[in-house]
Amino acid sequence: MSVSNMKRLTVFAFQQDADRIVRRLMNLRCVEVRQADPERGDEVLPFLKAESELAEINRNLAQIRQAIPILAKYCRKKGLARRVLRANREQFVKSGRAAAALQLAKDTLELQNSQKENTAKQGELRALCEALSPWLGYETLLNDPGTQKTTTVLGSFPPTVEPAVLTGELDEAGIAGEQVLADETGVYCALTFLRAEESEVNAFLAAKGFQKVDLPKEETTARELLSRATKEIAALEQQYRENEERFAKLAEGKDEIEILSDIEETNRTAAELKQRLAQTSHCAILDGWVPASMEKTVAEALDQFECAYETEDPAPGDEPPVLLRNNRFAANFEWVIGMYSYPRYGTFDPTFIMSIFYLIIFGLMFADFGYGLLLSVLCFVGIKVLNPRAPMKRMLMMFGFCGISSAIMGAVFGGWFGNLPIAIMEQVAPNAVDSAAGHIFASGLWFNPLDDPMTFLVISLGVGAVHLIAGMAIKFVVLCKEGHALEAICTILPYWVLFAGLGMFAVGLAMPGMIPSGVSAGISIAGAAMILCMNGIGQKSFFQWLIKGLGGLYGLISYASDLLSYSRVLALGLVAGVIAKVINMITALGTKGPIGFLVMLVILIVGHALNIGINILGTFVHAARLQYIEFFGKFYEDGGEPFNPALPAEEYSEDIAESSK
Amino acid sequence: MELWKSIFTGTNLALLGAAFATLFAGIGSAKGVNLVAKATSGLISEDPNKFGKAFLLQALPMTQGIYGLVTSFMIIFKIGLLSGGAADVTLSQGAYYFVAALPIAFGGLVSAIKQGEVAAAGIKVLAKRPEATGKAIISASLVETYAIFAVLVSLLLILFAK
Numbered sequence: 001m002s003v004s005n006m007k008r009l010t011v012f013a014f015q016q017d018a019d020r021i022v023r024r025l026m027n028l029r030c031v032e033v034r035q036a037d038p039e040r041g042d043e044v045l046p047f048l049k050a051e052s053e054l055a056e057i058n059r060n061l062a063q064i065r066q067a068i069p070i071l072a073k074y075c076r077k078k079g080l081a082r083r084v085l086r087a088n089r090e091q092f093v094k095s096g097r098a099a100a101a102l103q104l105a106k107d108t109l110e111l112q113n114s115q116k117e118n119t120a121k122q123g124e125l126r127a128l129c130e131a132l133s134p135w136l137g138y139e140t141l142l143n144d145p146g147t148q149k150t151t152t153v154l155g156s157f158p159p160t161v162e163p164a165v166l167t168g169e170l171d172e173a174g175i176a177g178e179q180v181l182a183d184e185t186g187v188y189c190a191l192t193f194l195r196a197e198e199s200e201v202n203a204f205l206a207a208k209g210f211q212k213v214d215l216p217k218e219e220t221t222a223r224e225l226l227s228r229a230t231k232e233i234a235a236l237e238q239q240y241r242e243n244e245e246r247f248a249k250l251a252e253g254k255d256e257i258e259i260l261s262d263i264e265e266t267n268r269t270a271a272e273l274k275q276r277l278a279q280t281s282h283c284a285i286l287d288g289w290v291p292a293s294m295e296k297t298v299a300e301a302l303d304q305f306e307c308a309y310e311t312e313d314p315a316p317g318d319e320p321p322v323l324l325r326n327n328r329f330a331a332n333f334e335w336v337i338g339m340y341s342y343p344r345y346g347t348f349d350p351t352f353i354m355s356i357f358y359l360i361i362f363g364l365m366f367a368d369f370g371y372g373l374l375l376s377v378l379c380f381v382g383i384k385v386l387n388p389r390a391p392m393k394r395m396l397m398m399f400g401f402c403g404i405s406s407a408i409m410g411a412v413f414g415g416w417f418g419n420l421p422i423a424i425m426e427q428v429a430p431n432a433v434d435s436a437a438g439h440i441f442a443s444g445l446w447f448n449p450l451d452d453p454m455t456f457l458v459i460s461l462g463v464g465a466v467h468l469i470a471g472m473a474i475k476f477v478v479l480c481k482e483g484h485a486l487e488a489i490c491t492i493l494p495y496w497v498l499f500a501g502l503g504m505f506a507v508g509l510a511m512p513g514m515i516p517s518g519v520s521a522g523i524s525i526a527g528a529a530m531i532l533c534m535n536g537i538g539q540k541s542f543f544q545w546l547i548k549g550l551g552g553l554y555g556l557i558s559y560a561s562d563l564l565s566y567s568r569v570l571a572l573g574l575v576a577g578v579i580a581k582v583i584n585m586i587t588a589l590g591t592k593g594p595i596g597f598l599v600m601l602v603i604l605i606v607g608h609a610l611n612i613g614i615n616i617l618g619t620f621v622h623a624a625r626l627q628y629i630e631f632f633g634k635f636y637e638d639g640g641e642p643f644n645p646a647l648p649a650e651e652y653s654e655d656i657a658e659s660s661k
Numbered sequence: 662m663e664l665w666k667s668i669f670t671g672t673n674l675a676l677l678g679a680a681f682a683t684l685f686a687g688i689g690s691a692k693g694v695n696l697v698a699k700a701t702s703g704l705i706s707e708d709p710n711k712f713g714k715a716f717l718l719q720a721l722p723m724t725q726g727i728y729g730l731v732t733s734f735m736i737i738f739k740i741g742l743l744s745g746g747a748a749d750v751t752l753s754q755g756a757y758y759f760v761a762a763l764p765i766a767f768g769g770l771v772s773a774i775k776q777g778e779v780a781a782a783g784i785k786v787l788a789k790r791p792e793a794t795g796k797a798i799i800s801a802s803l804v805e806t807y808a809i810f811a812v813l814v815s816l817l818l819i820l821f822a823k
Contacts, residue, residue, distance in 0.1 A: 568813070570813060578731045621798060621805075
């Protein structure tokens with residue numbers, strides 16, 4: 001639960017070693033390489049160049065990236081779980097597997113292109129077949145040029161034209177028409193007429209709605225051409241199927257391409273990092289951050305090279321990156337902090353304390369034994385089955401823990417998929433509702449917020465009060481550590497006196513006689529007076545002192561609004577509970593017969609699934625909000641840049657050689 | 662006059678409240694989700710993989726409609742409509758339920774639309790800087806605070822009805 005100390009690392013090495021050093025540091029996973037400061041004395045140094053190297057890597061990566069999703073479609077062994085391939089990357093490249101994998105990717109893209117061409121060609125041929133199909137009865141060659149005086153055109157009249165009437169009309173217009181086919185799509189004719197009369201004929205045909213058809217001018221009949229095209233289509237289809245089989249074969253090598261993808265991606269990172277190095281005539285200068293705890297490991301690694309290095313504490317103007325160190329439980333909540341902002345370097349890391357409050361508040365808002373159990377089982381099973389990457393795994397872990405908290409709170413406050421057990425008992429065994437079990441199902445181990453919302457509101461606000469005071473306590477400790485103990489005592493302690501008085505007053509209201517109201521009122525007034533007097537201590541003039549003191553009193557309003565903000569815990573808890581109850585009630589309406597039972601089951605499952613979904617979203621967001629605004633507002637110093645060490649790529653695979661080192 | 666009396670009953674007044682809660686909060690949510698969904702369409706035409714995160718932003722203004730629905734059901738439970746006791750609701754009790762429904766009806770209406778606007782702007786954050794989407798979700802949830810207070814007041818009023 002702390003922000004890790006950072007050391008600034010500077011390495012001077014020969015240029016020819018730069019690549020190996022960068023890769024070694026990447027494998028250590030604990031160095032963030034920065035843009036080196038090019039100014040050395042009066043000189044401004046250039047940066048190391050790696051453009052041509054990068055260009056080639058990017059070219060290869062582009063092909064690899066395109067090939068992988070294509071082959072993924074042909075892979076038989078598909079599973080939900082993320083598979084991690086294992087390979088010795090150095091060996092992989094040396095033995096030629098890398099080159100083979102790249103060739104495989106190229107073959108895949110080539111095959112993909114040929115399949116696209118094949119599909120396009122098939123489309124053209126199919127269109128041709130369709131155009132030819134009405135002309136099967138037309139026996140003339142398609143490239144028939146006509147005679148010197150006459151010409152022939154092919155085309156169709158709309159289906160509304162009567163073939164018998166048409167014959168007469170064509171004769172009258174001086175056209176020799178051969179009706180090839182008449183069906184519901186039109187009347188298909190070959191029309192022969194004098195070239196000299198072409199313009200009159202065209203006008204006549206246009207008026208009749210004649211559509212000219214252009215068939216390929218081949219030296220063959222339509223029937224012949226159609227059969228040729230059909231054969232070609234069959235051949236193309238055959239080729240397509242064969243290509244699909246080749247794809248399936250290529251897909252067997254997908255793992256190899258994926259390993260290569262990681263290797264090339266690692267190469268790219270290395271090349272990009274090298275460009276951050278400054279260079280002199282023979283040397284390269286690397287500048288970076290390393291966690292103080294890893295200093296020795298890095299030093300041992302660098303000792304294997306001919307290079308000089310030094311580590312030093314951050315200088316006053318530096319902004320070192322922030323690495324949070326937490327135990328295995330709280331580390332799962334770091335991403336919630338990341339959603340807001342990491343703490344500034346050198347300030348307090350609240351992850352552990354926040355995780356405890358997050359858990360409690362989440363549980364209260366989503367208090368249902370069934371929902372909580374389901375959530376946590378889904379999350380933990382998800383981790384086992386899916387084998388997700390670290391960020392996803394941490395998120396699932398966190399929600400798994402939250403689910404346990406919800407289940408416990410649900411048992412305490414009587415949420416069992418809403419009131420499902422009671423709803424069932426009412427249908428099946430009404431007497432059982434009054435039994436001891438019935439009581440626990442109705443009210444939980446303590447009480448049901450639907451029966452007694454005010455008590456639950458008090459609990460919500462009580463948790464809120466503890467949360468806020470914890471935030472103030474952190475500020476108190478931070479101030480003391482920074483040597484501002486007086487400020488801590490003057491600006492924070494008086495509020496606690498006042499809160500203690502108000503708390504006693506509230507207890508007195510709830511349990512009359514427990515604490516005399518005079519005592520609590522006295523402490524409250526003393527607290528308020530302390531705020532007024534002490535808040536301004538250290539100010540130069542009386543006037544400034546008074547303003548500060550009054551400002552401190554006015555600040556109570558913000559504490560009040562912060563506290564009331566926790567009423568959302570009750571609201572969200574009620575909403576989830578009531579919706580669950582409604583679902584159970586609707587379900588109970590349709591329990592007649594086997595079909596009714598099925599309908600009931602569907603309503604029940606879908607309804608509760610929807611309720612869980614929408615309420616997890618709301619609960620997650622509002623539990624986080626209470627941390628960010630109400631809790632962090634009391635002490636947090638944000639703006640830390642997360643530590644982002646250079647890593648080898650591991651999207652698909654791990655390097656065995658590296659992990660054994 | 663007889664007709665007027667038969668319409669203006671306690672039960673009907675309470676039901677009017679129930680209708681208001683779902684109606685207005687629902688209108689607000691419809692508009693709010695609509696705003697976000699329109700923005701999302703633009704985003705997923707560019708990058709369909711971002712739908713998951715966009716969906717979270719879309720779901721945020723949905724809640725007001727659900728709060729309205731919950732309030733309506735609470736009123737229906739309370740007046741015993743489902744168990745056949747609705748005839749006993751007096752005029753003043755009906756008016757009480759009607760008033761109890763107003764906070765979520767109108768608080769939900771306005772906050773859902775305004776939350777939709779913030780969430781739609783959050784879609785732009787998702788498009789340009791996906792790593793900051795969490796912050797956009799939190800921003801949108803700030804608006805929801807007032808819908809939560811509204812439903813809290815409505816529910817408390819209904820739970821405490823005599």
